[in-house]
Amino acid sequence: MSNPVYLALDVPRLRDGVALAEKVKAHVGGIKLGLEFFCAHGAHGVHMIGQLGLPIFLDLKLYDIPNTVAGAMHAIHQLEPSIVTIHASGGRAMMEDAKAAAGENTKVVGVTMLTSMDDRDLQRTGVQGTAHDQVMRLAELAKDSGLDGIVCSGHEVKAVHDQWKDGYFVVPGLRPAGSAVGDQKRVVTPRQARDDGASVLVIGRPISRADDPAEAARAIEATL
Numbered sequence: 761m762s763n764p765v766y767l768a769l770d771v772p773r774l775r776d777g778v779a780l781a782e783k784v785k786a787h788v789g790g791i792k793l794g795l796e797f798f799c800a801h802g803a804h805g806v807h808m809i810g811q812l813g814l815p816i817f818l819d820l821k822l823y824d825i826p827n828t829v830a831g832a833m834h835a836i837h838q839l840e841p842s843i844v845t846i847h848a849s850g851g852r853a854m855m856e857d858a859k860a861a862a863g864e865n866t867k868v869v870g871v872t873m874l875t876s877m878d879d880r881d882l883q884r885t886g887v888q889g890t891a892h893d894q895v896m897r898l899a900e901l902a903k904d905s906g907l908d909g910i911v912c913s914g915h916e917v918k919a920v921h922d923q924w925k926d927g928y929f930v931v932p933g934l935r936p937a938g939s940a941v942g943d944q945k946r947v948v949t950p951r952q953a954r955d956d957g958a959s960v961l962v963i964g965r966p967i968s969r970a971d972d973p974a975e976a977a978r979a980i981e982a983t984l
């Protein structure tokens with residue numbers, strides 16, 4: 761089985777990102793580039809990281825009207841991402857059009873509810889019910905809209921996997937036992953998420969902020 765860990769490369773300087781990715785590349789299966797990276801370094805930065813030879817996950821969390829999201833998906837064809845995120849709460853038409861516009865080797869996954877939010881945060885946005893309810897509801901909508909899978913926390917991945925056997929499940933909010941949680945609220949260990957059906961394990965600060973990132977990535981890999 762290939763390594764399911766994607767390193768979240770959330771660093772402001774491109775040269776630091778390249779150096780970090782070089783250090784850990786033997787112990788991860790891919791690199792996740794998010795808004796911080798893409799806003800700062802754009803397509804040039806993606807090409808630079810792509811030269812390491814690992815799959816690239818563009819975590820852009822697209823959320824707009826269907827025509828605009830489809831246009832953005834077309835625009836990133838040339839970057840050949842293995843995975844792209846859009847927000848499942850953008851609705852069925854947006855998800856259908858995003859999937860139709862994606863490159864044939866790109867998995868399109870819908871962000872359900874951010875792992876930095878809990879039940880109380882959700883209710884404050886005006887949505888009734890629990891995080892679990894919200895993730896299950898949006899997972900069903902994403903599936904019906906033809907997406908490849910969803911992004912959810914390790915708290916929900918088992919239940920979603922039970923309902924969507926061939927889905928592709930991206931799980932951030934992962935912390936090895938004893939490491940700082942930071943702004944994440946729905947957290948499990950990488951091993952727990954993998955055992956519960958995660959396809960991709962997104963891990964950032966536990967690796968990038970470790971004294972020895974390569975050793976931190978190696979130690980996580982050894983638990984899987």
Ligand SMILES: O=c1ccn([C@@H]2O[C@H](COP(=O)(O)O)[C@@H](O)[C@H]2O)c(=O)[nH]1
Pocket residue numbers: 768769770794819871873874875876911912932933934944962963964965966
């Ligand atoms: O619900 C979500 C969706 C995306 N993320 C992203 O994953 C990483 C997590 O980084 P850590 O440092 O391991 O907390 C980060 O890039 C987020 O933008 C998420 O955390 N939760």
